[in-house]
Structures are given as C-alpha cells and as structure tokens.
Amino acid sequence: MIRIATLRSGAFWNRIGTRFLPFADAATAELPLGRLLRLSLFQVSVGMAAVLLTGTLNRVMIVELGMSASIVAAMVSLPLLFAPLRALIGFRSDTHRSVLGLKRVPYIWFGTLMQFGGLALLPFALLVMTGQGDGPAIVGHIGAALAFLLVGAGMHTTQTAGLALATDLATEQSRPRVVALLYVMLLVGMLVSAIVIGRALADFTPTRLVQIVQGAAVLTMVLNIVALWKQEARNRHATAIHTAHPAFREVWAIFIARPRTIRLLVAVGLGAAAFSMQDVLLEPYGGQILGLSVGATTSLTALWAAGMLAGFTYAARQLAAGADPHRLAGFGGVAGIAAFLCVIFAGPLQAPALLAVGATFIGAGGGLFSVGTLTAAMAIADPEEGRTGLALGAWGAVQATAAGLAIAIGALTRDAVSAAAVAHRLGSTLAGPATGYAVVYGIEILLLLGTLIALGPLVRADAGVRTDPPSTRFGLSEFPI
Secondary structure, X not given: OHHHHHHHHHHHHHXXXXXXXXXXXXXXXXXXXXXHHHHOHHHHXXXXXXXXXXXXXXXXXXXXXXXXXXXXHHHHHHHHHHHHHHHHHHXXXXXXXXXXXXXXXXXXXXXXXXXXXXXXXXXXXXXXXXXXXXXXXXXXXXXXXXXXXXXXXXXXXXXXXXXXXXXXHOOOOOXXXXXXXXXXXXXXXXXXXXXXXXXXXXXXXXXXXXXXXXXXXXXXXXXXXXXXXXXXOOOOOOXXXXXXXXXXXXXXXXXXXXXXXXXXXXXXHHHHHHHHOOOOOHHHHHHHHOOOOHHHHHHHHHHHHHHHHHHHHHHHHHHHOOOOHHHHHHHHHHHHHHHHHHHHHHHHHOOHHHHHHHHHHHHHHHHHHHHHHHHHHHHHOOHHHOOHXXXXXXXXXXXXXXXXXXXXXXXXXXXXXXXXXXXXXXXXXXOOOHHHHHHHHHHHHHHHHHHHHHHHHHHHHHHHHOOOOOOOXXXXXXXXX
8 A cells, every 4th residue: 555655646746747847858768857957058058158248248348348339239249150150060060070970069069169269268358459458459359359259159059069969869759848948948047147147247347357257168168068978879880981971052952942941941030030129129118218227127138038938838838749830939929929019008108017018928929939940940850861950050040140130230220210209300299219119119020920921831731731639749740841
C-alpha cells in the first residue's frame, strides 16, 4: 500500500510540474532538462550583449560620455551589418568540414571569441574617443567601430549556430517547446543583465565602465563554454575534408524556390518590423504624452517582458499539442493590432491603464509571432538533409535586419511628424507631439495587417492537408511543401 501511494504521489507531482512549469516537458531522453538548460546559456550571453549594446552603453555614451546622438546611433547600428549574413553562417555550419567531426560547435566557439574580443576592446575605445583616455580620438572611433562589429558578428554567429544545434539535438515532438525555452532564456538574460548592469553603473566612473563591460566579456566566455561542453556528437564522416558539398548559391536557390519559403520570410520581415518599430518609443510615449514617472515607464518594459513570457509559454503548449505555427503567428499579429490600438487611444483618453494593457499585449503578440514563425522555419528544412542551419539563418537574417531598420525608421518618423505637428503644419487638431507616436503605431498596425495577409495562405495550405489529429504528432507532415 505504501508503495502504491508513493507511486501515485510521484505521478501527481509529475503532472503538477508539467502543468505549472510549462517547459518541464521540453526535455526528452535524448536531451534531458539539465543538458537543455545548459545549452540555453548561449542565449543568456546573447541577451546580455544585446542589453549592453542597445541599452546600457547607448545611455552611457550619450549621457555620461557626452557623445553625439548621431554617432551613438551609427555605432549601435553597426552590428546590423552582419544580420543578412546569418543565412550564410547557417549554411556554413551545415556543411562545415572538420577533422574533429564537429560542425556547429566551431561556429559557436568562434562567435564567442568575437563577442569576447569586442566587449574587451569596447570600453577602452569609448574612453579614448571621448577624450578620457590616452591617444587621438580617431583611434577611439576606429576601435569602437571594430568592437561593435565584433560583438555583432559574434552574437549573430553564436545564436544562428546555437539554434541549429538545438534543432539537431531535439526530437521532432519536442522542438516547439525547445524553441520557446531558448527564447525564454534570451529574455531572462536581457532582464537580469539590465537590472544588474544598471545598478552596477548607477555611480558611473570610467573605471567602473571598464570593469562592467570586461566582466560581461569574461562571463560570456564562461557561459558559452559551459553551454557547449559535450553537446554535439562527433561525426567525422559528415564533416570529412573530402566530402563534397554544394555551393551556397545552389542550395539557396533550391531553398528559396520552395513555394512557401518566400511567403514565410516576407511575413517574418513584416511582423518583425511591426513589433520592433516602437521598441525605443514606448517609454518616451508614456513619459511625454501621459506624464508618467520614470518608475512608471520602466514598469511598461516589465509588463512587455511579462507578456512576452506568457506568449512563449502559450506558444510552447499549443505547438506541443500540434497547433499550426502559422496560425499561432497570426494570433500574435492580431494581438499586436489590438495592443497598438490600446496604445494609440491611451494618449487622447489619458489612460495609463490602457497603455499598460497595450504594453503587455505587445509582448504577448511578439512572443507568439516569434516562436510561431521560427518553428515554421525549422520545418521548412528537413534536419535529415542537414539544412536546418540555412533555414534558421534565413529566418534570423530577415528578422534581425527588419527589426533593426524598423527601429531606425520609427524613431526618424516620430521625430519628423512630431516636429511638423508642433509647428502646426498638420493643422490645429494634430498640433501636438502625440501625433508622431500615433503615426508610428498606425504604421505598425498596417505592417501587421500585411503580415496576416502573407500568413493566410500558409495557414489554409496546412489546414487542407492535415489528416492526423493535432495532438498525435508534430513533424514535417504538418508542414507540407
């Protein structure tokens, strides 16, 4: 009786854990939870680097170091130059030749080295270019540009090869939950890094800047080494020097010629641009238009993060149950449209609660869209063909490029329209800074409508050929080409 009661108790707690810890069932016999969490540490390092580049250092360069905003914007945008190369990086990791029998690990390792080198160089270059170090300012400019390029190249290389490695290790049934978990870890890395680095630099000194950024460089190396340890099985036959591989141009032509690929990548680009255009505008909108305090606007970012975490969790559950990833991405687009409408009407109604709701659903919609489209991209290329890196790289290239350009275009549009409105060039009704924000959010709604149009035929195509119950399996048969 005691044994039976113990077994029943164990089964009960297993069900409770799976229910309330949504990623507890991402583990499989091939990829246990401990190994999966260890692998996901590369996403933590990428999130930390992203916070440094686009958040902490952005503010430090403008406020504490007194740099021109245009120079800062140019520096921060340099990592974007490597975003279109993610497809090539993914392809190279698919076809890497190595006497060691490893194809993903070398790319993650060299991406880690580039991140480390860029972060190690960056604080000294910033101090020199602002006159607080030894040497001519031009040397600092060159060094800072090189550092930003290295960090950007390392982030894109590490993340592309790391996602491909996770796809190789996960089973077809567990891939949706693995993808969601990896993006949760990216979010965790960003949130924890923002809090820790922000507090550490509260009392800014040049020495403290060097310590924090170089500490991040060392931590990046440690996290990624732990993440890589004994993850990829050696396969000398697949990576043999004499093995013939087609050229990137040939493989890309075949990949892009598939009828669903272009439509999916267009949807990814439009959706990524829509959800990213307001990234640097949400908190200023709350402060300038609604008069919220710094603490209140900071809470908007927390609500956005909570919404995104909820989106990741819901996406993992639905995809694990056999849901169509294109349909799930479409739900994210619909949530985004509702969210942006809430944000637009929060200004004229002077309703901070409505803005908070909008921020939460922006995160939730972005989470659903990201996981849904990434899962769909994983299904385009059969892992047995060894082309997962190309598909994931193409997704990452489009997503990162569209997001980066959208952020810049959104900021410029807000400035131009607000200046025209305040100068009464748009009429007395629109004479206010809120007009610029409303135009940007309106553009985002239009982009999401375009995203839904692009996704529509993909959802219908899947619905027309699915023959198995949604909960029975998750595989390429769910995504016919």
